[in-house]
Amino acid sequence: MVIGEDLLLRKRDLLGVLERVCEGLELTDTQFRLAKERYQAVGAWLADASSPVLRTLAIYLQGSTAIGTTVKPINGDEYDVDLVAHIAGLGSAFTPASVKKAIGDRLRASGHYAALLQEMARCWRLNYAHEFHLDITPSIPNPACRAGGELVPDKTVKEWCPSNPKGYKVLFERRATLTPRLRILEGAVEKRLRADIEPYPISRGPKGILRRTVQILKRHRDHHFAELDSCLAPISVIITTLASRSYEHCASNIVYDSEFDLLCDIIRYMPNYIGVGTTDDGRRQWFIWNETTTAENFAEKWNADSQRATAFYNWHARALAHIQSLPNIEGLDRLTKSLRESFGTAPADRALAGLTADISSARARGILSVAPVVGLRIGQSPGTTAVRPNTFYGKE
Amino acid sequence: MWSPRRPVLTAAQQYAILKASAICTGNGTLKPGRLSWRFEASPSPLSRRYSVRIDYRQGATPLVFVDRPDLVELSAGRRLPHVYAQKPPRLCLYLPSSAEWAAEMRIDQTIVPWTILWLYYFEEWLDSNEWKGGGVHPKESD
Numbered sequence: 114m115v116i117g118e119d120l121l122l123r124k125r126d127l128l129g130v131l132e133r134v135c136e137g138l139e140l141t142d143t144q145f146r147l148a149k150e151r152y153q154a155v156g157a158w159l160a161d162a163s164s165p166v167l168r169t170l171a172i173y174l175q176g177s178t179a180i181g182t183t184v185k186p187i188n189g190d191e192y193d194v195d196l197v198a199h200i201a202g203l204g205s206a207f208t209p210a211s212v213k214k215a216i217g218d219r220l221r222a223s224g225h226y227a228a229l230l231q232e233m234a235r236c237w238r239l240n241y242a243h244e245f246h247l248d249i250t251p252s253i254p255n256p257a258c259r260a261g262g263e264l265v266p267d268k269t270v271k272e273w274c275p276s277n278p279k280g281y282k283v284l285f286e287r288r289a290t291l292t293p294r295l296r297i298l299e300g301a302v303e304k305r306l307r308a309d310i311e312p313y314p315i316s317r318g319p320k321g322i323l324r325r326t327v328q329i330l331k332r333h334r335d336h337h338f339a340e341l342d343s344c345l346a347p348i349s350v351i352i353t354t355l356a357s358r359s360y361e362h363c364a365s366n367i368v369y370d371s372e373f374d375l376l377c378d379i380i381r382y383m384p385n386y387i388g389v390g391t392t393d394d395g396r397r398q399w400f401i402w403n404e405t406t407t408a409e410n411f412a413e414k415w416n417a418d419s420q421r422a423t424a425f426y427n428w429h430a431r432a433l434a435h436i437q438s439l440p441n442i443e444g445l446d447r448l449t450k451s452l453r454e455s456f457g458t459a460p461a462d463r464a465l466a467g468l469t470a471d472i473s474s475a476r477a478r479g480i481l482s483v484a485p486v487v488g489l490r491i492g493q494s495p496g497t498t499a500v501r502p503n504t505f506y507g508k509e
Numbered sequence: 510m511w512s513p514r515r516p517v518l519t520a521a522q523q524y525a526i527l528k529a530s531a532i533c534t535g536n537g538t539l540k541p542g543r544l545s546w547r548f549e550a551s552p553s554p555l556s557r558r559y560s561v562r563i564d565y566r567q568g569a570t571p572l573v574f575v576d577r578p579d580l581v582e583l584s585a586g587r588r589l590p591h592v593y594a595q596k597p598p599r600l601c602l603y604l605p606s607s608a609e610w611a612a613e614m615r616i617d618q619t620i621v622p623w624t625i626l627w628l629y630y631f632e633e634w635l636d637s638n639e640w641k642g643g644g645v646h647p648k649e650s651d
Contacts, residue, residue, distance in 0.1 A: 122554035130555070443557045446635035462637075469633050469641050476626070483622045485531040488553045489629055498532050500622040503609050505630075505644025507591035507601035 118486055120440060124373035127439050130448070131376075133464040134456055135320070135328040140183045140192055144244065148178065148194045152247055155239065158226065159198060159219050166215040169202035172249070175278035177349060180285045181320060182327040187335040187457065192245040197278050199263060203253040205273050209266035212251045213237070220249075235266045252276070255406070262406035280405030288357045289323045291364040293375050322372055323360045326379050327353050332456050333432045338424075345424035351401055351411050355383035373440070380433045384426070387412065397422070476500060515613040520544045520567040523616050527563075530617035532625075542567045547576070550621075552629035559628055563620060568612050571620045573600040575628075583635060590640040591627065600627050604645065 140148070156172030176195035177183045183192055198216055217237055220226040231238040236250040252263040255275055262277035330352050338346035359382040369375045388400035398416050403409035415422040435455050442448045445465060452461035475481040475491040482497035484490040493499055518526075524539045527546045535548025543566040551558045560577040580589055580598045593599040602623040603609040610619055630642030 119554065126554045442555075444635070445553065445555055445629075445632040448555055449636045465633065465636060469630075472629060473641060473643075481626075483532045483625050485534075488551050488556065488625060496531065498530075498618055498622055500626055501609075501619055503602060503619075503623045503626075504604040504607070505591040505601060505627065505640075505642050506604050507593065507644065507646055 121371055122487060123440050124371040127448075128371075128373050128376065130452070130464050130468065131329055132320075132325060133467050134332070134452065134460045135184075135325050137460045137463040137467075138183075138185045138328060138332055139181075140178065140194075140245070144192070145178070148192075148245055148247070151239075151241065152194065152196050155196075155220075155226065155247065155249065156198075158223055159216060162215075162219045162222075164215055164219065166203065166207065166212065167200065167219060170198055170200045170216075172196050172198050173279070175250075175282070177327075177331075177353075179278070179282050180289075180353070181324050182331065182349075182353060184328050184331045184335065187332075187339050190243055191240070194245045194247050196247055196249045197252045197263070197265075198249050199252045199254075201254060204256075205253065205264060207253065209251065209270045209273055212253065213266060213270060216249065216251055234268055235270060252278075258406045260405050275403075275406045275409050277403065277406040277409075281403065284405055285323075285353065285357050288361045288364075289321050291323075291361060293322060293364040293372070294368045295372065295375075296368055296370050322375060323357060323379070326360065326376055327356050329376075329436070329456075330356060330380065330432060332460065333435070334428060336455060336457050337428050337431060341424070345418075345421050347421070347425045347428065348411065348414075351425070352383075354401055354403070354411060355386050356380075358386040359383045377433070377437050380429070380436060384429060517568065517612040518615065520565060523565060523567075526615050526617050527621075530621070533561075533617055533621045546616075548621075550625050550628065552625050552632065556628065556632055561624055563616060563624075565616065570605070571610075571616055573602060573620060573624050574598065575600070580631070587638070589631075590634060591642070591644055600624060601644075602627060 152172055152174070156170070159167055159172065160170045162168075173196065174194070175197045176193070178192070178194045185192060200212065203212065217230070217232065220230050220237060220239070226239060229239040229241065231240055233248065236248045239247040239249070241247070250265055252265045253273065255262045255264045258275060258277065260277060260280050262275055262280060264273035265276045266272075267274045331349055334346055334352065356379055359379045362382060363375055363378045367378065369378070386401065388402070390398045390400065392398055397419060399412040399422050400410050401412040403411060412422070415425070439448070439451065442451055445468070449461050449465045452464060471491060472481065472489055479499075479502070480492055481500040482490050482493045483500060484497045489500070490497060520543050521539060524537065524544045524546070527533060527537065527544075533546070533548040533550065535546060537544055537546035543564070545565075546563045548561055549558050550561050557578060559575050562574045562576050564572040564574070574597050581596055589595055589598055591601045593601055602620060626642065630640060634640050
């Protein structure tokens, strides 16, 4: 028995369990298709308006739904689906309030949308009960941005401020496709186990490790701040930006034994991408720049309330410590308990139940086996022992 | 179609087979007509490691015990499912007087994988309080 093998196997399985946690939290394909149908219909309705303001309107996804990092909200069951209603033909002579109003008026003109409509500070929300809500934020071109950025209302809806949802998505997706460097297992024992120690199942999956990392962290944040002041929680774009920059660094510069070690490093290096400065009067300032446009600091609110920065660093340390401690846990029951403490009851329960359902289904289909070192394994191959049909009995 | 019954495996044969098996590497003792085999097993990489002991008298039911960790302690006051006795816990792995186990069968291909499967469902039960491995209790069937 080599300890290293045990640990590699455990880390591989841990990542599998974390992926199950994420799968239970994200929009399903069916929900995604439904959301897409609905926002395309809204887009068509808006663009079909007689209002000259809306004539060149096009609607598209931004945020977590656009980049595949959705996480079910911890309270309530409606996902946020963030949309941009971009009006290519408008200049900044139109005030944010007037553009927002034009969109609201058009939505109210439909009995269907009027019933779902809710006004938010910077956007319009269409509430589809128990499914998701569509948040529609107006946007116009930003001629000053060389990267093709846009302008969106600030939170007072008085000024236009720079943003670049499309550019952000392109950059995130480019980083997500980077292939991490993982050590190829060598040696006789490793060869025997290679089929069992697939070191990077997630990187090869459709989501990839970066999206999973973002989802894990967002859920950890939601759970962490549920018992604290949730207003202090770092916004998702901060987590996403820091994780994607850290991932680019890790994937490009470091060779890993396991994807789990990569996950820990992505989290560990996130704070390196926060710029810290001091104002003339000695106050600390934080900068997490949107790399795809100029002058959008995602950490802007931290500079108005430094408690937000403190809350970020405290949460980050907790999240890293928790994820790093997972390989020390022995026992499916203890692991599930630990996941429950960090991610909540439902996703932890679902992950364990899914694991067991796979084992039980393989057993019923006669394809469950026992492999040396590994334990139960789905599928049979030379060197494994089939689990023959049995009926557990017992006087107790 | 008539087929010849396979011969009963002797305790010495079972012992040699257990010794050679890669899924229950361990050690034991062999005496005339009976054996005792101890090994470490884990149902999954996320699970604990359990010290398992199989006591077998040729032709009788193999007795399976988990020596460590203490299952009773782990179950924190709940009664262990699918055991013949609570202390020391002796696992009930197959339906007696069925064809699931017979003395012609190799212990490493039957009792050992079933023990590992039992341990998986045990850990799941520790958390969910639900035995998901199926099975029967004599009260239901007798």
